[in-house]
Amino acid sequence: MTTDTKKTQLPSRNEFGTYEIRMESIGGQGANLASKILADTAILELGLNGISFASYGSEKKGTPVRAYIRLAAADKEIRINSPVIEPDLEVIFSLVLVKSLPLMMGVNPGAKVIVNTAKSPEEVRDIVKIPGGVTLYCVDALGIAVEEKVRLNTTILGTMARAADFIDKDHLENSIRRNFEKKYPALVEPNIKGFRRGYDEVKIYEVPDDGKYPLVPFHSFQPKLGWKNAPIGGVILNPGNSVLNDLSASRSGFIPVWNAEKCINCGECDTTCPDQCIIFERRTDDKGKERQFFSHIDIKHCKGCLRCVESCPKQALTAERETGE
Ligand code: SF4
Ligand code: SF4
Structure with missing residues (x-):
């Protein structure tokens, strides 16, 4: 373990003296582990104080996950445990989250934003509606992760070391080694490669202060009806309906693709799919007997958990990268 407090200048801008990071991701992408590794680095290697925690939905894989990190100088205690609402660094693991989360809420003009995407920074700016004054870091973390056969979280950590340059790259690399050596020694080197590529292959773009997209101050959402104004009795005019439930925003970049020639219509995938x-x-089959045959995947309702792919005994289902982010 090494500590290097002199080198670590925290670019904090809030009244508590903390540097705050918010990660927006989908269960299965490893944002929680990435937040723990980063906090590990800050505490064990950089001599800072730090906390990290994540908030999940009811089912971890395929649902939005937010992970938070707060860092403070060694002589400053961290006594705030609430979610980060005004991040200094916003990290977006999947661009599809723009459909379901207010990603820019609370982000200020001096903030840094990292996006996992193969698109250009100019395109990303318009998709996410990034206000002027932000520094945008675009990295194809999923593409790198596929090539290195790892999850994309360590690649994103590489880009985080680039954006939050007070986090020393070598110290963060030490932490990744420590974390993976314990449980997955064979994955240490591929993850270090992904990490270094995340640091090197990022496109950095200073978003012009042109007023194109306004800042979105943090605000909490209040329900329109409460105990004071809820009508007594009445009818539900717009009942919930799962037909309207588009789960494309839950997918982390891969979808199952069916190969009819390999399929034996065993139904394992159907039994396994949670949705x-x-x-x-x-x-009617060749012998004139009525049977059930695989027809298609209802992709709108698919959350990309890929359990069907794992369950197929004939590799008739494969995980393919989704192209339309
Ligand atoms: S179709 Fe496959 S990937 Fe999609 S939700 Fe069902 S099991 Fe998961
Ligand atoms: S599990 Fe594989 S082989 Fe069986 S029905 Fe599904 S796709 Fe076909």
Whole structure:
């Protein structure tokens, strides 16, 4: 372990003296582990104080996950445990989250924003509606992760070391080694490669202060009806309906693709899918017998958990990169 407090100048801008990071991700992408590794580095290697924690939905894989990190100087205690609402560094693991989360809420003009994407920074700015004055870091973390056969979290940590340059790259690399050596020694080197590529292959863009997209101050959402104004009795005019439930925002970049030639219509995938996305249809087979046959995947309702791919005994389902972010 090494500590290097003299080198670590925290560019804090809030009244508590903390540097705050918010990670927006999807369960299964490893944001929680990345936040723990970063806090580890800050505490064990840089001599800072730090905390990290994550908030999950009811089911971890395939649902939005937010992870938070707060860092402070060694002589400053951290007594705030609430979610980060005004991040100095906003990290977006998947661009599809723009459909379901207010990603820019609380982000100020001096903040830094990292986005995992193969798109250009100019395109990303318009998709996410990034206000002027922000520094945008775009990295194809998913592409790198696929090539290095790792999860994208360590690649994103590489880009974080570039954006938050007070976090020394070598110290962060030490932490990744420490974390992976314990449980997955074979994955140490591929993850270090992903980390270094995340540091080197980032595109950095200073978003012009042109007023194109306004700042979005933090505000909490209040329900329109409460105990004071809820009508007594009445009808539900707009009932919830799962037909409207588009789960594309839950996917982390991969979708299952079906190969009809390999399929033996065993139904394993249908039994495994937690969201009933595998559609079978009744048809007559060559011997004139009525049977169920694989028809298609209802991709709108698919959250990309890829359990169907794992369950298929014939590799008739494969995980393919989703192209339309
Ligand atoms: S179709 Fe496959 S990837 Fe999609 S939700 Fe069902 S099991 Fe998961
Ligand atoms: S598990 Fe594989 S082989 Fe069986 S029905 Fe599904 S796709 Fe076809």
